Amino acid sequence: MISTEMAAMLRAAGLVWRPASGDRFQLDEPEFDADVFTVSEMTVEPREYPTGRILAFNGTTEWALDAVAIEDALWLPHEAQLREMLRGTFRCLRRLPDTHQVEMHVAGEEFVFEHPEPADAYALAVQELLRRVA
Numbered sequence: 001m002i003s004t005e006m007a008a009m010l011r012a013a014g015l016v017w018r019p020a021s022g023d024r025f026q027l028d029e030p031e032f033d034a035d036v037f038t039v040s041e042m043t044v045e046p047r048e049y050p051t052g053r054i055l056a057f058n059g060t061t062e063w064a065l066d067a068v069a070i071e072d073a074l075w076l077p078h079e080a081q082l083r084e085m086l087r088g089t090f091r092c093l094r095r096l097p098d099t100h101q102v103e104m105h106v107a108g109e110e111f112v113f114e115h116p117e118p119a120d121a122y123a124l125a126v127q128e129l130l131r132r133v134a
Contacts, residue, residue, distance in 0.1 A: 001024065001036075001076060001078065001119060002076050002077055002078070002079075002082070002117075002119040002120060002122075002123055003117065003119075003120055003123075004026060004074065004076070006119075006120045006123040006124075007026075007074050007075060007076050007077070007123070008074060009123070009127060010077070010123055010126060010127060010130070011074060011075070013127050013130040013131065013134070014130050014134055015075075015077075015126070015130060017070065017073075017075040019039045019046035019053070019055065019070065019075075020039060020046075021039055021040055021041060022038065022039065022040070023038070023039040023075060023076075023077075024036050024037065024038050024039075024075075024076040024078070025037055025038075025039070025055070025073045025074055025075050025076055026073070026074045026076060027068060027072060027073055027074070028072050028073070028074060029072070036076065037055075037073075039055070042058065043057065043058055044056070044057055044058070045058055046070075047067075052069060052070065052071075053069075053070040054067045054068065054069055054070060055067065055068050055069075055070060055073055077119075077123075078119065079118055079119045079122055082119060082122035082123055082125075082126050083122055085126045085129070086102075086104055086122070086125055086126065086129065089104040089105055089106050089125075089129065090102070090103075090104050090125075091103040091104055091105055091110075093118060093121070093122075095118075096114075098116065099114045099115060099116050099121075100114065100115060100116070100117065100118040100121045101113065101114050101121060102118075102121040102122050102124070102125045104125050104128075104129075106128070106129070106132065107132075111125065111128060113125045113128070
């Protein structure tokens, strides 16, 4: 799973989240630091209102929560979602003894991003793409 630090970096770089079933997220509240929630029609459902998008908590496990604004949630994209964001720029993922490398090709240049966790290596590559389109 992507680290909280990398997810925050991607959000700061401009990554926009459109919640879908199966997405994981954390809340920007100290009392929920260790909790990871999953969007699901059964428990956490994205709802659209004229005032904005919220995540509505429908399940009994989150009984103390009614709803939270999307801006107060930190999306934790998984590897496949990050790889999909790279689209045609993605070349390969390599596993090395102590790290993972994501290689991508953008505008005639090759880029390699390394991190011990593959999802975080993908996040570094996505950050580069976001930097280029900003």
